[in-house]
Amino acid sequence: CQQNVADSEKIKGFLAQMGFSFTEDEEEADFILFNTCAVRGHAENRVFGNVGALKDLKRRHPSLIISLCGCMMEEKQASEHIKQKFPFVNLVFGTHVLHRFPELLWTALTASRRVFERGDEQEDARIVEGLPIHRDGTTRAWLTVMYGCDNFCSYCIVPYVRGRERSREPEAILDEFRSIVADGYKDITLLGQNVNSYGKKLERPINFSQLLRMLDAVDGDYRLRFMTSHPKDATHELIDTMAEGRHICHHLHLPVQAGSNRILKEMNRGYTREKYLALVEYARKKIPDLSLTTDIIVGFPGETYEEFRETVSLVREVGFTSLFTFIYSPREGTRAARLPDPVPYEEKARWLQELCAEQEKISAERCAKEVGKTYRVLVEKQNEKDGLLCGRTDGNVIVLFEGSKELIGNFAEVKITAARNWILRGELIQ
Ligand code: SAH
Ligand code: SF4
Numbered sequence: 001c002q003q004n005v006a007d008s009e010k011i012k013g014f015l016a017q018m019g020f021s022f023t024e025d026e027e028e029a030d031f032i033l034f035n036t037c038a039v040r041g042h043a044e045n046r047v048f049g050n051v052g053a054l055k056d057l058k059r060r061h062p063s064l065i066i067s068l069c070g071c072m073m074e075e076k077q078a079s080e081h082i083k084q085k086f087p088f089v090n091l092v093f094g095t096h097v098l099h100r101f102p103e104l105l106w107t108a109l110t111a112s113r114r115v116f117e118r119g120d121e122q123e124d125a126r127i128v129e130g131l132p133i134h135r136d137g138t139t140r141a142w143l144t145v146m147y148g149c150d151n152f153c154s155y156c157i158v159p160y161v162r163g164r165e166r167s168r169e170p171e172a173i174l175d176e177f178r179s180i181v182a183d184g185y186k187d188i189t190l191l192g193q194n195v196n197s198y199g200k201k202l203e204r205p206i207n208f209s210q211l212l213r214m215l216d217a218v219d220g221d222y223r224l225r226f227m228t229s230h231p232k233d234a235t236h237e238l239i240d241t242m243a244e245g246r247h248i249c250h251h252l253h254l255p256v257q258a259g260s261n262r263i264l265k266e267m268n269r270g271y272t273r274e275k276y277l278a279l280v281e282y283a284r285k286k287i288p289d290l291s292l293t294t295d296i297i298v299g300f301p302g303e304t305y306e307e308f309r310e311t312v313s314l315v316r317e318v319g320f321t322s323l324f325t326f327i328y329s330p331r332e333g334t335r336a337a338r339l340p341d342p343v344p345y346e347e348k349a350r351w352l353q354e355l356c357a358e359q360e361k362i363s364a365e366r367c368a369k370e371v372g373k374t375y376r377v378l379v380e381k382q383n384e385k386d387g388l389l390c391g392r393t394d395g396n397v398i399v400l401f402e403g404s405k406e407l408i409g410n411f412a413e414v415k416i417t418a419a420r421n422w423i424l425r426g427e428l429i430q
Contacts, residue, residue, distance in 0.1 A: 026054070037071055255324075258310075262307060379412055
């Protein structure tokens, strides 16, 4: 997820300060690091496969340091599994001890022992400011405003591996924000598991809308986005702030997860279908060109086909720009993992296909209306394959068009000439 991308940029910042440079070629690497995800089982299994594949490389290059970090390494059983089954892994550390990375790497390099570190409650509670950052892109930047999560949605491992919710001081965020703008980044995303509860626990409480307004007041030619917004804490004030902002994108990622009230309750999401739809209605009234995206879990334990169809009908009713869809994956230690789950995986996979087919129809209908419109596009890169420039609208939709690569990193006015599955084709008008 974006939080992991932001963490990776911090680790790269440390490495760059230590004099390392970066390569994609594992044959020439002295140090290989996997930043892992624990949200679904599929990602976890892939990690074991990828690490296992390095056994031969390590045999040929015995001085190579192989390391794993990230959410999965905060899970005791995953870290133990690595310890037992992959003796050639030198260094394993969780998200809570990321700020100690230089010390941990030094130990792995100099002491002849393997290093395994995870957080404890003290580590959980702290925010370490001032870590170096080596940003990967030149146009887009990530800025973490808060860590952890207190929501305990019944299916989700995040509160267990990322710890309790804690917000950075607004002044620290503003300083980092100003330097990102000064460095020329033009698409800046504020990150948190639930940005709408930002600041509640600070000594001088401030809410997320106030933070947004404070950042939006910084002058410059840039766009400001944020994720993730939890529907239970999204307020009218937030929507009004978006509508009034100078730089705030008309894009809202608002994960709904399911369309049935019974399933939403079982998920411990804290809102109903009706409340979600009312929020969307208010947002669309205030921001008519709003682009809405969402996350959906198909096949939560005990979900029936009829309940799943309520998700499909909600998707149709809202008309999202795009969906991030997942088949439910049981996570050990969560409440949902103990619920009876009678529907076979293959059946859930069919439901997922049904949902995606519905979204494709919705996308086609909505995309057709895009032709002829003009968008301000931030140009990110030139496609290797077809040489087309590739950029993003305010609503986070990809646009491809012909143009000179000098435009990369700048805004361009583009008229849409064709559209398919939310990839828009256009022509440069300025
Ligand atoms: N904090 C964010 C989500 C972080 S996890 C929020 O509340 O929206 C990103 C997405 O992964 C979730 O929105 C959910 O759709 C999905 N997800 C989380 N746990 C899952 C699980 N056990 N199985 C399948 N999908 C899951
Ligand atoms: Fe997980 Fe829910 Fe927290 Fe999001 S809000 S990270 S889904 S527990």
